[in-house]
Amino acid sequence: MPKTQTASDTAATPAPSRRELNKAATRQAITDAARQLLRSKGPGNFTVEDIADAAAISRRTFFNYFSSTEAALASMTHGFLDNALAQFRLRPSDEPILESARAALVQLADPMTVAPMAELYSLAQSNPQLNRSELEAWDHCTEQIIEAARERFAGAPGTEPDELYLRALAGSVISCGKAAMDVWFARCGADLSAESLSTLRQLLIDAMGLLGSGFLPTATPSTDRH
Amino acid sequence: MPKTQTASDTAATPAPSRRELNKAATRQAITDAARQLLRSKGPGNFTVEDIADAAAISRRTFFNYFSSTEAALASMTHGFLDNALAQFRLRPSDEPILESARAALVQLADPMTVAPMAELYSLAQSNPQLNRSELEAWDHCTEQIIEAARERFAGAPGTEPDELYLRALAGSVISCGKAAMDVWFARCGADLSAESLSTLRQLLIDAMGLLGSGFLPTATPSTDRH
DNA sequence: AAAAAACTTGCACAGAGTGTAAACATGCAC
């Protein structure tokens, strides 16, 4: 718990006020404590009070930051997906949108990015509470992609952004990304080796390929076996 | 919560024993009470005890049937989606799978079927708790579609059911169905008139069309208005 | 009719979330 944060504030971020720093540190302390407890005790086997104690804050303060243990854990997934969204926004807006999605997703198959996600993902399979929070995170990301896509089309000439098109597309992209993740975990577990990540990358590409080709006949997709 | 006979006893009802009937009736009483309270008090403004009182059972018994108020409410959505799944399973297995999905979804645009859903759907938009339960229901349905599709392909000759294909397809179909619903609610509210339902039907068809054509360029989809 | 199995209920208890008011930290003006 950051009482006196003192000296080392050489960080050159936009608004490094004392308050901002303290809040960020507390938030970090909470998520770290939560992740630690998840590892040591397993999902559902620890309480908010346990997290608060481990983070050296009061139970009440925990609830000032997160509305539940699951929300604290899901912040990792949110980080992961926010990253994907940021990648998407960086793509040139004249690029085919599915290509942008593909590129953004492939960026995620990177150890640093995928690691915090991977741990949660496997645990969420066997834990209803966690799973619901994960679903919510993906849904939230979908909403943001819709927004991003809307903006992209708004900048273009005669292409009026049809609402159904936007929502169906964004939802499908996310679903396909999720499908690729599911298959990856089924195949590789939480393996983060180079070849495992390569498999993930290929799965993401294949999934986008399926989407772009309209799930054509029943033919086996392009290049599946690494 | 004694008994009332439901619609499905015409042909060979498996086991219309007293116990089964009582349980079904209690279950019904609970969901009815929950729906009633949702209408009268609004989401989040009533407790499990309120539902139990209204259904003339004990609080403890409520939890023997549902794990939360949201779960009780989500049973409507589950019914709706189970219906969709049943429609899908009825389709001939040599039909293109997207066509089966389209047909199954269009069957849902029927007053009796969509009515219980419509009410919840709009409320879930503004209520996080409800929304999470809805997401879970859609996810559950996705899992079941994956299963159904797997079985369908298992019965075919040389087409081995690729896991990625199955999951990406099922997820996308559900996402598109959801997108159509979202747009429908945005346009028509909870209107259940014939023309409103016709709009829904067309949206579902259009969404499937987008999916089948790989969300082609940025062209506006086929027949969208009215 | 009596035993067995299934279901309901009241009670107790740990934990989730939230409002409130007092204490404490930080930012800002002078």
Added chain:
DNA sequence: GTGCATGTTTACACTCTGTGCAAGTTTTTT
């Protein structure tokens, strides 16, 4: 710096959720 406005943490109290348990009630079986 002093002083004050504003934001944050904390203890406390309270309601509600969800579950185990044991005793009661209803349905099924023998």
